[in-house]
Amino acid sequence: MSTQVPHAEQGIFQKYFWSTDHKIIAMQYLFTGMAMGLIGGYLAYVFRMQLAFPGHSVPGFGIVTPGEYNTVVTMHGSIMIFWVAMPVLIAAFGNFLIPLMIGCDDMAFPRINRLSYQIFLLSAVVLVASFLVKGGAFGGAWTSYPPLSASGAYNLTPLGASLWLVAVALEFVAFLLGGVNFIVTAMNSRAPGMTMYDIPMVVWMIVLASIMFMASVGPLIAGAVMLLFDQTLKTGFYDPARGGDPLLWQHLFWFFGHPEVYVVLLPAIGIVAELLTVFARKKLFGYKTILYTTWATVIISFLVWAHHQFVAGIDPRMANIFSVTTLLVSVPITEMVFLYIATLYGGSIRFHTPMLWAVAFVAEFMIGGVTGIFLGASGTDIYLHDTYFVIAHFHYTFVPIAIFSVFGGLTYWYPKMFGRMLNDTLGKVHFWGTAIPFNLIFIPLFITGAAGDQRRTYNYALFAEQSRPVLQHLRMFATFGLLVMLLFQLVFLFNFFWSLRHGRRAEANPWMANTLEWTVPSPPPHGNFAKLPTVYRGPYEYGVPGRIDDYWPQDVPN
């Protein structure tokens, strides 16, 4: 990590655990998220093995009981979204990039920033600890629908259910604190000369994601308190026998839950915008249009939540409205994807590892996008709702978001973060070893879903239609894909830790990029900029006619 010692009196604890430096906090989020990602991956291994070989002992886990299966799928979903995608995409990249990219020395409120991570760490500890309590960790799905989640008599994980809620609520508070900080920093602390349209796309996206998160999570925080009281203090907010309504939770959850998809999507497409432009040596195709389509997506995504509830017992007339809004949200997203593809036109594309991830992100995310149409169209959703088709669909969005863009971002900013280059060959091995098996996992699951496989089912033995050998073979095939994909992650981990010490030393701007973080040494010293920069142009001035260099850093005067 960073080699310079800003204040000689700082000890290890002060420097790495109590620091207010945005770069250290970013690393804290990154490593916590990566550790949680390993847990989430392990859980995926456990339940995929159970599905492929039902009833057999899973190496490294043992026999999976129905209760454990529920716990494992619940925790996989919760961890991957709340403790991997959120901290890595928003908090790690946001913390590291925002001050550097807008040309200032730190976040506007460094101590709030530190508090945000500490609360997040606490939430992660609470969640992991819930595995150890009596009854085990929560097993009522990451959506936590009451009455199942509201009563220990129903879910049989009473302590786990409450700890899960506490952990999620703490995580929300952490990201609210982090989010307001990001928003204020990006609004107020930009370098002189940096107008709204000179802000790198990834900063825009992380800030917009923070605003979305803030605007959607509030009701669910209140709802979580109510659910906690239902569990522990015998209230009846969600209990129909006592005047409550189980659908209320579903509305509160999905009013947050759907925007949440875009909360993690936006930073990912921001990262991809940086990668595509740098490695294609191209200006972003329609910067402003991308920004407007993002705003449109942000707004419409607040009006689509009930498409998760078409058959949940809501008024069937409501489904029509939400079908329309759901297809409507595809309009700006399609435009955005088309603009990304168009950005490649006329470029001079260098296929380093980060660029492979970026192109793969676009390619795979489109599959996730179009399969969403089947589910947003209320007619087909009757059949496909809560089948593996849904699982395959959202993994085709979430895996590009939380895996592809993150690896793209990490391999791109690694030299800036750690001062050394990653090995490009190992990076490419890891890329192909991840991208190909990813499709091998989820294409079969589209088929099993279309054949009626219902979700969160630990064993299909009692279902004649689902027990057909061909479906079981597809499940085994998917599990095989996962095993290969997990194995190749070892290549990344090796590359990551080996390069920390043995990678080639990185100069300040190894990719010849325009944005401000590349104007400082790698890794940046405490305080980032020796002399705070002034900005003269937008972030994507590549291949400007009449210049010798094909790039034009933002801080170079005309």
Next chain:
Amino acid sequence: MLERYLTGASTYAHSIDHLFLLIAALVGFWLIVAEIALFWLSFKFRRKQGRPTQYVTGEEKHLARWVTIPHLLVIVCDIVILVPALIVWFNIKQTNPPIEQTVRVFGQQWAWSFQQPGPDGILDTADDIRTVGELHVTVNTTYRFELRSRDVVHSFAVPSFRLKQDALPGRTISGWFRPNRVGTYDIQCTQICGIGHALMAGRVIVETPQEHAAWLIRASNPALAERESPPASATGASIVAEVRR
């Protein structure tokens, strides 16, 4: 297209299958177009010595139309999908065809149970037939179902019928189906409902009128039913055994 993966056995299975096919064709076309564009551009504009990049902002009219026109076409396709999707939904969930039979469906941890009128054809009388895990229906008959849950949220799903509806405690949700093919089909619970979620299997047995009449006589006569293989209790015992494991 869905028929290839799972038989359709109700009248609306076909409309859902057709809708699926329509969506698959339209989005499949656009997906292929977009993927080809992506990979072709990636290949065509890969780095070559001596070929500088073009400075393009995206506001040039002759270039922007390559994005705008496909985008407008996509919006047209959205509408082409949306209209039939809403029609299918309306026909299945918002209309009530003339009902010939009524059945009550109860979800509970972890079994489906059913209440049907006995030989008198009237629900809530002494000869009502109550079954666990098995629903006997007559082919080509329109059934109204009244769905309830006794504890948590369940979801009553008959994949071959393309039928799915959540059961909520405290409410009765009704809907309809009309089986059009004789056979035995799975009933699933598609909403996680506790550790026995995977054990909440049932079967719907679609019978000819004659078979159904025969079943009705057997089921409403306990002495005859006794001699049959015990359906309900066996499922119950295996559930308990399975969960205890």
Next chain:
Amino acid sequence: MSTRPISNTRSVTGIPSARLITWWVIASEIVIFGGLLATYVMHNLGHPEWRAAAMHTNTWLGALNTFVLLTSSLSAVLAFKAADTLDGAKAAKFLRLTALGGTIFLVIKGIEWTREIHEGFVLSSGGFWSFYYVLTGLHGLHVLAGMIILLVVAADAAKNRELQRVECIGLYWHFVDIVWIFLFPLLYIAR
């Protein structure tokens, strides 16, 4: 860290960062209370029998508390005026007065809760009471948190330090006040 980062001192929007972040925090609080209040109103419409339960809340004590909070907000405004003229000691005095208002509010609220609990109405006594205790409890926590911040800011202001925070805590206090203005008619008057 004693030195302020440059990022904290910049103000591209023209709004000082401290005030800006206060507004964003208030915005996120509005969403929390807004969601809860909207839920309560929707449920209240579906449950006419809640009106009978609402008869048991004490409108007079509620009104008195409204008056107490409004007065304390006035004192927060006076603190801001004093801070504006860089009179830290005076600002601190008014901030402590505001905190005193918060204390009185909580004491009265405590008396109300005690009476209601003695009458047998607790958190689990039905829909209305569940919402009543959650809404007033969450609001009470915000009052408590506000008081602590008020006293911390007052301690700094007395030494003429961090005077810009006087305005921020004032904004927050007004927000807590406004939440009560919504709670009071919904829980005490609408029957």
